[in-house]
Structures are given as structure tokens and as C-alpha cells.
Amino acid sequence: MCIEFFGAVKALWEGMLTVFKHLFKRAVTLEYPEKKRDLNGAFRGKPVVEGCIGCGICQRVCPSGAIEFKKDENGKVVFYKFDLKKCIFCGNCAFYCPKGAIKMTKEYELAVQNKDELNLIYRGGAEND
Ligand code: SF4
Numbered sequence: 001m002c003i004e005f006f007g008a009v010k011a012l013w014e015g016m017l018t019v020f021k022h023l024f025k026r027a028v029t030l031e032y033p034e035k036k037r038d039l040n041g042a043f044r045g046k047p048v049v050e051g052c053i054g055c056g057i058c059q060r061v062c063p064s065g066a067i068e069f070k071k072d073e074n075g076k077v078v079f080y081k082f083d084l085k086k087c088i089f090c091g092n093c094a095f096y097c098p099k100g101a102i103k104m105t106k107e108y109e110l111a112v113q114n115k116d117e118l119n120l121i122y123r124g125g126a127e128n129d
């Protein structure tokens with residue numbers, strides 16, 4: 001009984017000591033979403049496309065089949081889609097695009113209520129129009 005009591009007091013003391021040790025240190029967490037961490041330059045978030053010529057390289061190098069596009073009879077890209085349900089944000093499409101048409105933005109807050117909203121569709125250059 002006595003041993004158990006002193007064991008409990010020791011554990012409590014050690015716990016308090018740990019709390020006091022961290023009380024005056026800088027917090028390692030942020031009050032998200034009010035505060036956000038600075039992202040480094042290599043961060044890859046939501047991909048966007050502008051100025052696509054429809055060569056198809058991005059589609060071939062995408063490991064998850066997240067890209068679809070259609071061209072009209074004149075070869076103009078009239079529909080381009082990133083399916084963010086499939087995208088793994090690897091950045092291959094942006095890296096290999098010969099026109100630099102794809103950019104990996106820093107946008108990472110991509111949660112939606114309806115999964116259809118994760119289809120980023122571009123027609124004539126604008127997103128989801
Ligand atoms: S690689 Fe670039 S130019 Fe080619 S289809 Fe993809 S986005 Fe368009």
C-alpha cells in the first residue's frame with residue numbers, strides 16, 4: 001500500500017516536472033486554421049493549368065491517371081481535368097510539361113463536402129467554368 005502510494009506520488013511529480021519544463025518553451029504546434037505555417041519552396045499543392053497545347057505528356061507521366069483532356073477538331077484543348085481524388089501531388093505533370101503550363105500551387109486546404117468538387121475542370125483557361 002505504502003509503496004503504491006509513493007509510486008503514484010513519484011509519477012505525479014514526474015508528470016508535473018515535464019509540464020513545467022515545457023511551460024516556458026516556444027510552442028511546437030500552431031493554432032490552425034487561424035495561424036498557418038510557412039511552406040517551403042518545394043511544397044506541392046493543388047495543380048493548375050494554363051496555356052496547354054494538348055501534347056499529352058502530362059497524362060502519360062501521371063502515375064495515378066488523374067489527368068484527362070479533350071481537343072476540338074482544330075487541335076485546341078477545350079477541356080482539361082485534374083481529378084484530385086486520384087492526384088498524389090507528385091508534380092510529374094508540372095515537371096515534364098514542355099510548355100510550363102502546369103503549376104503546383106501552395107494550396108493544400110482541399111477538403112470538400114461533395115467529392116465531385118475535386119474534379120478541377122478547365123475550359124478555355126478558367127477553372128470549373
Ligand atoms: S504536358 Fe503541358 S502542354 Fe502537354 S498536355 Fe499536359 S499541360 Fe498540356
Ligand code: SF4
Pocket residue numbers: 047058061062063064065066067082086087088089090091092093094
Ligand atoms: S501531380 Fe502527379 S498525380 Fe497529380 S496530376 Fe500531376 S502527375 Fe498526376
